[in-house]
Amino acid sequence: MYHACLARVFEPLKPGMTVAEIVCCPDGHFRRVIYGLGPYIANYPEQCPKCDALPNDLDAPGARMRSHRKTDFLITCFDPGTLWDDFGIRSDVVPFTHDFLCAKIYELLSPDFLHQIIKGTFKDHLVEWVIQYLHETHSEVRALEIIADIDHRISAVLSFPGLRRFPDGHDFHQWTGDDSKALMKVYLAAIAGHVPSEMVKTILPFLDFCYLVRRNALTTNTLDSVDKALDRFHHCRDISITTGVRVNISLPRQHSMVHYRPSIILFGSPNGTCSSITESKHIKAVKEPWRRSSRYNALIQMLRVLTRLDRIATLRSIFTSQGMMEGSTSLYAAQTMRGELLQPPQPAEDDEDKDNGCDAPGPKSLASMELARTAQHGYPRDIAELAAHIQQPQFPELVRRFLYDQLNPNSDIPSTQIPLDSCPRVSVFLSAVARVYAPSELCGAGGMYRECIRANPNWRGQYPRYDTVFVVTDAPVAGMPGMAISRTLLFFSFTHGDFHYPCALLHWHRRLGHAPNDAMGMWVIAPEFERSGCRSLGVVQLDTIARGAHLLPVYGFAFLDEDFHFSYSLDLFRGFFVNHLPDHHTHEFLYGD
Incomplete structure (x- = not known):
């Protein structure tokens, strides 16, 4: 009935698929155009197979895309039971695209990123394989202890803007799509040390695949990286067979990953497109109107709310x-009284965005950092007193060196000769805001992404929060080699001469090794200390900070205490992984293609 109804709905479009229509194209030329149906979004269970791979060996090379003609031929040759068991075809279902010339449902099916990849491959397969491996390798008691420690590790993950925390680990009763998406960002470090490195290497290329196909724009190099990640995943996942977790791996939801590149080439970047987009419409259409109702005879109230919205x-x-939304209400009223109605802005003749249907957001910076709008009260303004207040005796010396380097970049005079009284009074801030251009994030207008970085000694009255950041040390060098990781201890600003200096006091971290960790695929860093045992500190100008960084502790083989609080992690652990998975921009920011 579903396919018959859709075929009836699209029936008026058939003439456009057979008779050419003369249309003015965006380049100004007139051409004959034949129309066709675009991508079709469906949940995983409702999707038909895209290729003729055998059910017991889905990822074998040589599989071809299905066609209506071949399906019709198979239906005439085999009984319904054989069709379903051997070919995955239901003889009683006729796809709605069957009688449309320019529509092939096997090509039109768009990837279902949520149900096939996130909730399917990650949650139902990879996470379950890890748990099953622990139960089969260890005794029941030991396996439960390790699973509990994995939960403790997940709950010890540091806070990060937009990253969901799991205070009780991942052992919740019902997984949502958001649960799976959040857990996959921190899962690698939690299982490292408890499972073989080959099992960690299996999940790593899968996560890279997820982040690569989710980008807003995909180049040929990106698609090649997608193929490499998929090949590594197929190679490494055999560890589940070696360890006895699986007898074979022929799973439809994992097989769907093979069809991502052809779909991207046909229809462009999916950028997170999946059936969850259409499913989420019920939030605006049902859930929110229900919350506004009195819960009694709510249907009429809900319809009234939707109509008014x-x-x-x-x-x-x-x-x-009509330009009436520009400015304030009083300004519009005054201009109306004077006969000066605002006119809608007219695009320039040479506007590049005039023909592509985009609302140009105007010039924007690709990245910027600024301090909070209001300075924090209760902190000393004098540098020496502030140093005693924050218990950082090196602070005056660091400010002197910073100021000297700013004023005399090529001088041989030691910075210690700059008198402290030349430094004016200091204003302290508890946070700074980073804005970056992140089109792969489903964020604000124009692709701008905003995050708050904090250096707060009493966050929400519960614990200190000193976030970590990326500091650009060599701008021409892309990725991690051109940056350093530091922990923010203080945001402050002062004015010297005619210049205003927004700054940050940082605790430097050093990289361990010249490449990412082989199993985790992440750079490893450690806090840096002086020979005296004091922390290696530095003062930098705010614009050298690129954005916030998320660190995952190197847990090793030790078990965490059950009452371990995540706020202790940066102080107690001696090694950290630089997490490239907290959001899509960080993944692209660190590794590019």
């Missing part, structure tokens, strides 16, 4: 087109 949206678009 539609009218408000229509009115807003009309006001915007």
Whole structure:
């Protein structure tokens, strides 16, 4: 019935697939155009197989894309039971694209990133394989102890903007899509040391695959990286067979990863496109109107809310087109009284975005850092007193060196000769805001992404929070080799002469090795200390900070205490992985293609 209804709905489009229509194209030329149906979004269980690979060996090379003609031929040759068991075909279902010339459902099916990859391959396969391996390798008591420690490690993960924390680990009763997406960002470090490195290497290329296909724009190099990640995943996942977790691996949801590159070439970057987009519409259409209702005879109230919201949206678009949404209400009223109605802005003739249907957000910086709007009260303004207050006796010397380097970059005079009284009073801030251009994130207008970096000694009155950041040390060098990781201890600013200096006091961390860790695929760092045992500190100008960094502790083989609090992690652990998975921008920022 579903396919029959869709075929009836699209029936009026058939003439456009057979008779050419003369259309003015964006380049100004007139061409004959034949229309076709675009990508089709469906949940994993409702999707038909895209290729003719055998069910017991789905990833064998040589499989071809299915076609309506071949399916019709098989239906005439075999009984329904054989069709389903050997070919995955239901003889009683006729796809709605069957009678459309320019529509092949086997090509039109878009990837279901949520159900096939996130909840399917990661949650139902990889996570379950790890748990099953622990139960089969260890005794029941020992396996449960290790699983509990994995939960403790997950709960010890540091806070990061936009990253969900799991205070009780991953042992929750019902997984949502957001649960799976958040857990996959911190899972590698939690299982490292408890499972073979080959099992960690299996999950690593899978996560790289997820982040690569999720990018907003994919180049040929990116697609090649997708193929390499998929090949490594197929090679490494055999560890599940070697350890006895699986007898064979022929799983439809994992096989769907093979079809991502052809779909991307046909229809462009999916950028997270999946059936969850259409499923989420019920939040606006049902859940939010229900919350606004009295819960008694709610249907009429919900329909009234939806009707009014539609009218408000229509009115807003009309006001915007007439320039009435610019400025304040009082300004618009005054201009109306004077006969000076605001006119909608007209695009320039040479505007590059005029023909592509985009709302140009205007010039924007690709990255910027700025301190919080208001300085924090209760901190000394004098540098020496502030140093005693924050218990950092090196602070005055570091400020002197910083100021000297700013004023005399090529001088041979030691920075210690700059008198402290030349430094004015200092303002202290508890946070700074980083703005970066991150089109792969589903974020604000124009692809700008905003995160808050904190250096707060009493975050929410519970614990100190001193976030870690990327500091650009060699701008021309891309990725981690051109940056350092530091922990923010203080944000402050002062004015000297005619210049205002927003700065940060940092605790430096050093890289261990010249390449990422082989099993984890992440750079390893450690806090840096002087020979005297004091922390290696430095003062930098705020614009040298690129954005916040997320660190995962190197847990090793030791078990965490059950009552371990995540706020202790940066102080107690001596080694950290630089997590490239907290968001899509960080993955692209560190590794590019």
